[in-house]
Structures are given as structure tokens and as C-alpha cells.
């Protein structure tokens with residue numbers, strides 16, 4: 001049997017085409033399967049490549065300036081429980097969040113990366129705390145940030161209170177929308193948590209020209225929250241949830257922009 005039948009002519013003078021057909025027809029199922037399989041493999045490879053290239057690089061956050069503000073620091077420990085200080089947990093989470101946001105392509109600015117307060121950066125202001133907060137807003141302004149996320153920990157006499165709560169500035173729809181998107185994701189991080197974002201009048205929210213929220217990541221007064229806030233795996237989940245919420249907020253805002261034009265900072269649809 002000739003290996004390449006389309007070059008083979010039979011002794012009876014049959015054309016190469018008919019010889020090809022004689023050879024090919026019984027084998028056609030095999031060839032069609034081969035073509036289908038090759039196509040499937042190529043499609044699979046392309047899909048995998050697409051997934052791999054987009055997995056760590058979210059186009060939503062690419063190039064956006066996000067300020068991550070770990071609350072307190074230095075002489076200001078924030079709230080505490082035994083050897084757990086809020087300022088330390090805030091700083092640890094800010095580093096995890098910064099790493100993940102950077103991987104998503106965002107430009108991340110942190111207001112502090114060590115155990116210090118920031119009052120020395122802003123000379124005007126009656127109290128140390130006011131100067132410290134003013135310095136944080138000033139950093140976000142200087143870098144022309146799009147979003148400011150301030151990280152804090154909660155405390156309550158009622159030790160059963162647990163779970164993250166997001167605060168937004170009263171009267172600022174952009175702040176409220178971001179808070180709702182982030183809260184929705186944070187509610188998935190712990191079993192049985194159904195918090196709603198809360199309106200507030202905190203200096204850092206009120207004075208920030210960009211969209212700002214405060215995240216109270218958990219209660220140091222609650223044993224479950226305390227244990228979770230000291231688990232690196234939980235902190236990664238927490239950071240992931242914040243990013244998912246941030247992405248949703250930006251997508252909704254962009255959608256609004258596409259439909260109705262520029263989004264007024266104090267008005268967004270409910």
C-alpha cells in the first residue's frame with residue numbers, strides 16, 4: 001500500500017482522485033475528529049491564555065490612583081485589646097491591600113508605611129489628632145487620588161458585636177455607593193454577617209475631595225474578629241473583598257458616565 005495515495009495511480013488507470021477517495025472515505029471519521037480536536041485544543045489554549053493574562057491584571061483598576069490609609073500610628077494606638085493594637089492591624093492590612101491592588105495595575109499610595117502618626121506633616125490645626133487627619137487628606141489631594149480607603153478596627157462593650165462595617169460621608173452619593181459595594185463583598189467574608197454601610201461625619205470623609213470610605217475591619221473586643229484579624233489568609237480575603245467592591249463601584253460609575261455623562265460627585269442614582 002502506498003503511503004501517499006493521491007500520488008498513486010492504479011494499474012487499471014483510475015485517477016488519483018478516486019484512489020484518494022478510496023483511501024480517505026473509510027478514514028474520514030478519524031480525520032474529522034482530528035480536525036475537531038485540534039480546533040478544540042487551539043480554542044482551549046487561547047481561552048487559557050486570555051484568562052491568565054487578565055487574571056492578575058484587572059482593566060478596571062489599571063492606572064487608577066488609590067490611597068490606602070492605615071488609621072492611627074505612633075503614639076496613637078487607636079483601640080486595643082491586650083497586646084493587639086489597632087494601629088498595627090491597620091498597617092498590616094494596608095500592606096496586604098497595597099500588594100493586591102498593585103497586582104491589579106492600580107497606582108497605590110499609602111499614607112504611612114511604618115509605626116508613626118502623621119501630625120508632623122501638617123503644621124496647622126489645633127490638636128495633634130486634627131493635624132494627623134489633615135495630613136492624610138493632604139497626601140490624597142497631592143497625589144490626585146480617585147479613591148481614599150481608610151482602614152480602622154472597631155471596639156464595643158457588647159463583645160458579641162463582630163464583622164466589618166463600612167462608613168460613608170453623609171450627603172456624598174459617591175461615598176455611599178462605594179461603601180455599599182464594599183460592604184456587600186465584606187459580608188461574604190464571614191459567615192452570618194449582614195451589615196449595612198453607615199452614614200458618618202468623620203473628618204477624613206468630610207474633607208476628602210475624592211471618593212472616601214472608612215472600613216472598620218472588625219471588632220477587637222470580639223474573640224472571633226480578633227482571631228481572624230491575626231490570620232494572614234483572612235487578611236488576604238478581606239483585601240480581595242475590598243478590591244471586588246472597589247471594582248464594582250468603578251464599573252457602575254463608568255456605566256453611569258457612559259449613559260448620562262460625567263457623574264456629579266454628590267449625585268448618583270439609587
Ligand SMILES: [Zn+2]
Nearest residue numbers: 071078152153
Ligand atoms: Zn481607628
